[in-house]
Amino acid sequence: MPTTDTKTALLNSAEHAARTLGFDGFSYADLAEDVGIRKASIHHHFPSKANLSVALMQRYLATFQETCSKIEADCPTGGARLTELIERYRVGSDDGKRLCLCVSFSASRDSLPPDVLDQISRFRSMIIEWMTETFKLGQSDGSITGTTAPALEAAAALSLFEGAQLAARAEENPALFDNAIELLRQRIRA
């Protein structure tokens, strides 16, 4: 009877480490200490660090897809959906102490296996498609102002969110996230 599923505990620890320290910034030794098992035992669950990175990104992608579905179910308007997504990025930034896994992994691109690079592409496509639909909806229901090209808005918004996380991270100051996002927020009708 393990306290929590060790594999999940390892994924949690690794995700936190990757998002704060970067992929090249954490080691199996760090995870071992954090989770409370020996370094060698990690290899039982994740034979290699490449392997671990794939599992990490896989879970991240799945979780994000669920999140988007949930937002869709809970929020009827485009504006409400966009507000909710911003909130996820804001919370994910953790007051400038973390980055989105996708951002962190993109910065250490050359250390990652091809599978992860594919997953990153899929992750980005998924969000951009979802946001394109969200901007379209916001355009037609009047809940987001000033939209003319939903697909371009979506691409810009994703860059803005990731850039905002980076801004907050750069100085470990959550206000910088809000500052960067403010103008977009003003376009959303309450």
Add this chain to the structure above:
Amino acid sequence: MPTTDTKTALLNSAEHAARTLGFDGFSYADLAEDVGIRKASIHHHFPSKANLSVALMQRYLATFQETCSKIEADCPTGGARLTELIERYRVGSDDGKRLCLCVSFSASRDSLPPDVLDQISRFRSMIIEWMTETFKLGQSDGSITGTTAPALEAAAALSLFEGAQLAARAEENPALFDNAIELLRQRIRA
């Protein structure tokens, strides 16, 4: 009379490495091979990696300040200045093969000495102040449309630029930079 100044060659190599591999992704061994001296000799120029990171950021900040001054001298309108700055970020992205040093360093924040963190803050403040003035100018001379809050525009634009570099880097595809930036570009009057 040395071929090229070794110290400069080391800074060039380190900057390239940091911007493609991240701060934790390159080693003195990499630099040694690239520059053509022995690993130990690097310590003659930069006693520690922390020391090197400071020199790197110092030069980067100085170069960027010069760039901004040059743009100011060459371009009379706010729109032209913004276009020029975007171009620097686009070129700096190197078709999705690099990131801004500031972005790359922010992602490995915890591996860097306090001096570099200060420099990063100063770097960001400098650009945001410069862009705030640029948006103000563009607002008054009519070369940038739709501006109501120049300071917020500047904060959003910096996040957008850095996010756009990240987007291009994520898939090593320069089109993603242009895509993310397009809507801002459309606000600039030729």
Add this chain to the structure above:
DNA sequence: TTCTACCTACCTACTGACAGGTTGCTTACA
């Protein structure tokens, strides 16, 4: 002029620490 002293720039050879990863053994439990 030549000796001494000191310099920069680089070298070989090494250190202790730590990286990811492997082997083979021991539990626990179904």
Add this chain to the structure above:
DNA sequence: TGTAAGCAACCTGTCAGTAGGTAGGTAGAA
């Protein structure tokens, strides 16, 4: 009795950094 999960011990390679030395140049004083 089989299997999953964990362990200690160890491997090889690499990390940043150090010790100590050399080649060649410069500057000053006798």
